[in-house]
Amino acid sequence: MQLYNTLSAEERAELIEQAGENRLTLSFYAYAKIENPQQFRDDLFLAWDALGALGRTYVAHEGINAQMSVPASKFDAFRDTLEQYDFMKGIRLNVAVEQDDLSFLKLTVKVRNKIVADGLNDATFDVTNKGIHLKAKEFNTILEDPNTVVVDFRNHYESEVGHFVGAITPDVDTFRESLPIIKDQLEDIKEEKNLVMYCTGGIRCEKASAYFKHHGFKNVYQLEGGIIEYTRQVKAEGLESKFIGKNFVFDHRLGERITDDIISNCHQCGKPCDTHVNCANEACHLLFIQCDECAEQMHGCCSDECLDIIQLPVEEQKRLRQGVQKGNLVFKKGRSEALKFQKERAATGDIKAVKVSAVTQIRKKQVVRKVLIGIAQHYFTKVGVGQFIVDKEINVGDKIAIVGPTTGDERLTIEKMMVNGAEVSVANKGDKMTMELSFRIRKNDQLYKIID
Known part of the structure; x- marks a missing residue:
């Protein structure tokens, strides 16, 4: 019985490409009492591995927190694996704003003490006494109330690239750091103001809202489904987005553009x-x-x-x-x-x-200096080799640039390349070309020929 990954990320990427099937990136969480997290973990791994689901999931006695990549054709089957458990019947799955077939390349399900590292002693307060959930339209309305204080419960590197207008954005590295900082900062207004909180997918606010209610905050609200669900509702209902910039995500994309x-x-x-x-x-x-x-x-x-x-x-x-x-x-x-x-x-x-x-x-000056000639497919870590689908002719001796949001803009001269396992001096349109690289590339990085 296989309970762990046996394929490398590169091998998994190759299989995804061969399958030629669209995938969905999604996230979900649920707080519940789980008696045997290890057995729960093993059952999930077996069910998800059979569907080709990938991602990173934490389970604990208190529940589950997951970020996943699922074949689009298996979406309903994946939901069925969740709804076998009473506490996940009708669970909301937050589907990513932007899709990437390679957002996750391994299936990891880990047993942890907590599904979010909040540093709280749950026995000291009622974790079920949560704040009022707000949908996107309700959230926009309450933000207009001058009696509202809105707080971003994400970390500094998340809020720096995108957040709600007028939000308090604590300069913290971890969620647990923000709780006492915000509590002390808002102590004098806890009985008068609306405390409105948000995070990426909603899970941090589930615990934070109960924590603040326990400490005497009277009017506590949270954004239902976090930024991901808010953005979906804004687009579906034609609402104004009060969130500006990018939403930071924890897969290889590192961000989804919202505005x-x-x-x-x-x-x-x-x-x-x-x-x-x-x-x-x-x-x-x-x-x-x-x-x-x-x-x-x-x-x-x-x-x-x-x-x-x-x-x-x-x-x-x-x-x-x-x-x-x-x-x-x-x-x-x-x-x-x-x-x-x-x-x-x-x-x-x-x-x-x-x-x-x-x-x-x-x-702009970079764009006019290069001609797009191909797209990256894979990077094979163990041998330091990049693979590209070539759209225009390329020759040994050509100066090239490999450009991507994570890779940056790498420049080099082609000294040696292979097509179909054989060394060649020219690669033509449609060829799957590989060459040795001293840096890592990602799928869909662009291959340019430098023309000046």
Whole structure:
């Protein structure tokens, strides 16, 4: 009985491509009393693995929290696996605003002490005494009430690229940090104001609303389904979006665009930008915001030190990062001293948004220098090889650029390439071409030929 992944991410990506089937990215959660989380976990893994479902799920005695990628044709069957449990009958599945067939490449179901690390002692208050749930239209209405205080219960790297207008956005790295900060900040108004809270999918507010009611806040509300469900309702009902910018997500996309407003800046040059990347130095992997120009200049790195490292032979890079633990830095963007344009954070304040069209002008000079000739399909980590579907002829010796939201803008000269397992000097339209790369690429990265 297989209860764990046996395929690598690269092998899974290949199978997804061969299947040629659209997938849905979705999330859901439910608080419930689960007697045997390990058995629950194993049952879910077996049911989901049979459907080709992928993603990251945490289960605990208190419930389930999941972010998944499911074949579109198996959506109903996937829902059936949930509704076998009474506490998940009729459960809301938050479907992503933007779809990506490779949002998740492994099925991970883990047993945890809690489904969200909130740092709370649940025995000290009634976790079922939650705030009033608001749909998008109701949420928009209450935001117009001058007696309302709206709080973003996400982390600083999430709210920096997108949030509701006028929201309090705590400068915190974790959810548990925000609870006492907000409690102390709003102590004097807890009996008079409407405390309205939101997060990505709603799960953080489920516990937070009960926590604040326990501490004497009289009028507590929460956005039902979080930003994801709010956006769906706004589009379906033709409402004005009070959320501006991007919604940060925790799969490889790192963000879904909600409106054309850009409210953040590149951490390296200060230009308007809301593209999150992870540092190209695998031993660093710091999450930060980087524009196309800085990505080109820094080759996707966050610092000169990391830039020096990625130019070393791959084996030397692996040797240097052996035993290095950087997991606690991955989402602490803006914390590195190497990033010179860290945004000044304030709890509230005027939002100076720049429209996407304006930022496009900044990047125009790069567009006219390149011709699109292909699209990335896979990156095979173990051998450092990238795979592309070629749309126009490409030759050994051509200067190329590989561009993507996470990859950045990498420049190189083709020294060697393969088509159908054989070394070639020319790849033609329709060929599946591979070549060795010293950096990781993602599916749908664009392959350009540099023409000047």
